[in-house]
Amino acid sequence: MAEARAIDGRSMVRRKAGLRLWLSAGWLGLLCVVALFAPWIAPKDPLAQDLFLGRLPPFWMEGAEPGYWLGTDSLGRDVLSRIIHGARVALAVALIAGTITCLVGATLGLLAGFLRGWVDLVISRLIDIWMAFPPVLFSILLIAVLGPGLVSIIIAIVVIDWTRFARVVRAEAMAQGAMDYVASARVAGRGRLGTMMREILPNVLPTIVVLLTLEMGIAVIVEAILSFVNLSISTDDPTWGGMISEGRTSVHQAWWVLVFPLVTLFLTVLAFSQLGEGLKDRFDPVLR
Amino acid sequence: MSFLQVRNLSVRLKKGPPLLRRVSLDVAAGEVRGLVGESGAGKSMIGKAVLGILPPSIEVTEGEILLDGVDLLRLPLAQRRRRIGALCALIPQDPLTALNPSHRIGPQITDRLVDILGWTRADADRRAGELLAEVQIPDPDRVLRSYPHELSGGMRQRILIASAFAAEPKLIVADEPTTALDVTVQKQILKLIAGMQARHGTALLFVTHDLGVVSKVCQRLSVLYAGMVVEDTSVADFFAAPRHAYSAALLAATPKYTDPSAGLIPVPEAVISAVQAEVAAFDRSVAHG
Numbered sequence: 001m002a003e004a005r006a007i008d009g010r011s012m013v014r015r016k017a018g019l020r021l022w023l024s025a026g027w028l029g030l031l032c033v034v035a036l037f038a039p040w041i042a043p044k045d046p047l048a049q050d051l052f053l054g055r056l057p058p059f060w061m062e063g064a065e066p067g068y069w070l071g072t073d074s075l076g077r078d079v080l081s082r083i084i085h086g087a088r089v090a091l092a093v094a095l096i097a098g099t100i101t102c103l104v105g106a107t108l109g110l111l112a113g114f115l116r117g118w119v120d121l122v123i124s125r126l127i128d129i130w131m132a133f134p135p136v137l138f139s140i141l142l143i144a145v146l147g148p149g150l151v152s153i154i155i156a157i158v159v160i161d162w163t164r165f166a167r168v169v170r171a172e173a174m175a176q177g178a179m180d181y182v183a184s185a186r187v188a189g190r191g192r193l194g195t196m197m198r199e200i201l202p203n204v205l206p207t208i209v210v211l212l213t214l215e216m217g218i219a220v221i222v223e224a225i226l227s228f229v230n231l232s233i234s235t236d237d238p239t240w241g242g243m244i245s246e247g248r249t250s251v252h253q254a255w256w257v258l259v260f261p262l263v264t265l266f267l268t269v270l271a272f273s274q275l276g277e278g279l280k281d282r283f284d285p286v287l288r
Numbered sequence: 289m290s291f292l293q294v295r296n297l298s299v300r301l302k303k304g305p306p307l308l309r310r311v312s313l314d315v316a317a318g319e320v321r322g323l324v325g326e327s328g329a330g331k332s333m334i335g336k337a338v339l340g341i342l343p344p345s346i347e348v349t350e351g352e353i354l355l356d357g358v359d360l361l362r363l364p365l366a367q368r369r370r371r372i373g374a375l376c377a378l379i380p381q382d383p384l385t386a387l388n389p390s391h392r393i394g395p396q397i398t399d400r401l402v403d404i405l406g407w408t409r410a411d412a413d414r415r416a417g418e419l420l421a422e423v424q425i426p427d428p429d430r431v432l433r434s435y436p437h438e439l440s441g442g443m444r445q446r447i448l449i450a451s452a453f454a455a456e457p458k459l460i461v462a463d464e465p466t467t468a469l470d471v472t473v474q475k476q477i478l479k480l481i482a483g484m485q486a487r488h489g490t491a492l493l494f495v496t497h498d499l500g501v502v503s504k505v506c507q508r509l510s511v512l513y514a515g516m517v518v519e520d521t522s523v524a525d526f527f528a529a530p531r532h533a534y535s536a537a538l539l540a541a542t543p544k545y546t547d548p549s550a551g552l553i554p555v556p557e558a559v560i561s562a563v564q565a566e567v568a569a570f571d572r573s574v575a576h577g
Contacts, residue, residue, distance in 0.1 A: 189370055
């Protein structure tokens with residue numbers, strides 16, 4: 001009886017984790033498809049202005065114009081089409097900046113945590129110094145120096161956020177390094193690099209995956225913040241942050257210009273973090 | 289000549305107090321030597337020094353570790369690793385952390401044989417199957433495909449023993465291999481280690497704080513206190529008449545389960561202060577000489 005209940009309990013936990021995984025992966029998958037095929041999916045040209053169609057409300061409200069599903073902004077540009085095109089920038093930043101940040105930070109963290117000694121000393125001091133900079137000011141300064149553009153945003157995110165990975169991965173690698181299986185591998189004659197890649201890395205990987213998805217969400221936010229202060233890519237291309245910034249000025253007359261990109265942004269960031277948790281529940285060897 | 293000779297080995301925390309004080313001991317080929325002492329006496333430290341896995345915060349200040357006549361401490365790092373890997377193995381203390389949770393059992397035994405010792409994959413796989421059968425694991429094929437968390441502690445310790453014997457090492461360091469197991473499993477595991485050791489003719493350095501364990505598997509014995517060997521004797525002589533006062537007190541302190549009313553006997557204060565005085569005298573002689 002107790003046995004049966006235990007099995008039931010475990011399967012329920014698993015089903016829940018599965019739902020979270022599927023919902024978040026579903027939303028992100030949808031977003032990817034939309035971003036890839038934006039020119040064919042978007043109902044209107046995201047840049048086309050029509051001052052006679054300014055501040056049209058979304059489709060269920062009075063005065064809505066057919067074809068403009070989520071309304072238009074003060075210049076008469078279609079909100080839905082702009083969100084769809086904005087997804088391209090958001091996802092490009094999330095995937096590229098997230099991955100590079102992860103590679104840089106996790107590598108340094110792994111080296112510091114496993115090799116210890118002077119390597120750890122150098123990397124840890126670097127992390128301490130880095131974290132003393134206020135991140136938002138630091139990124140604005142970086143963009144100001146590098147000049148706006150997609151590449152600058154990615155560089156800024158990598159430069160600021162690698163410490164997040166380095167710190168956590170270092171601690172995890174240290175904990176794993178103290179395990180007996182690492183000692184056994186060393187006795188058997190495995191080199192330091194081999195031990196790190198074979199014994200330590202697989203056990204740190206679940207943590208890295210969670211951090212990576214979290215970082216992708218953060219990258220989306222950072223891009224939005226930079227767009228908000230007009231330091232993102234060229235102002236012509238629609239971005240979610242840029243839309244939020246523009247919608248803010250007319251929020252009393254046309255709330256939809258602010259709210260729809262904001263909700264999209266929120267859902268996307270949430271989906272990234274939930275995807276990480278879901279993947280961890282699913283693939284962590286100890287929880288599995 | 290003994291297979292392993294440790295000569296005057298001193299080890300300390302970097303710029304800190306000594307942890308081993310001129311330790312010397314021999315392990316002949318095929319012999320089992322017990323290392324006993326209380327926590328912090330440096331028993332595990334000797335095993336780690338022999339296997340070259342001292343933590344980076346600890347340094348060897350003097351002495352020799354002769355493995356089959358070659359001083360390990362004088363070899364370049366890569367050669368030392370190769371020599372240790374070819375001749376030695378470790379049976380670790382805690383079976384729960386001694387297997388990598390991310391890999392299946394099979395590769396954890398065979399990959400080292402293939403990657404480091406150059407066996408063929410087929411030979412290594414066959415060897416792993418034989419070994420698991422030898423340590424009496426039922427259904428070896430299924431176990432080889434399992435992850436560590438799917439197996440019990442006793443099962444994992446059997447696997448670690450099998451893995452230690454995989455490459456037919458000449459010396460195995462067993463670092464408290466039964467401490468993390470419950471008493472009923474302990475006995476089986478001890479029997480298993482003793483049996484494997486006898487069949488394979490492997491020398492064994494057996495670190496433990498349990499004199500009962502020593503009496504069952506060891507032939508010779510070193511008693512440690514504060515990183516000093518206070519007695520080096522045969523197990524038969526030790527249990528008949530320990531020479532050093534501290535060893536005698538340690539032996540007397542072993543609980544006797546035949547008389548539950550007897551209570552626990554601590555090592556007397558006088559014995560401890562005497563042995564501490566010995567340690568202090570040793571440190572003075574090192575400082576002056």
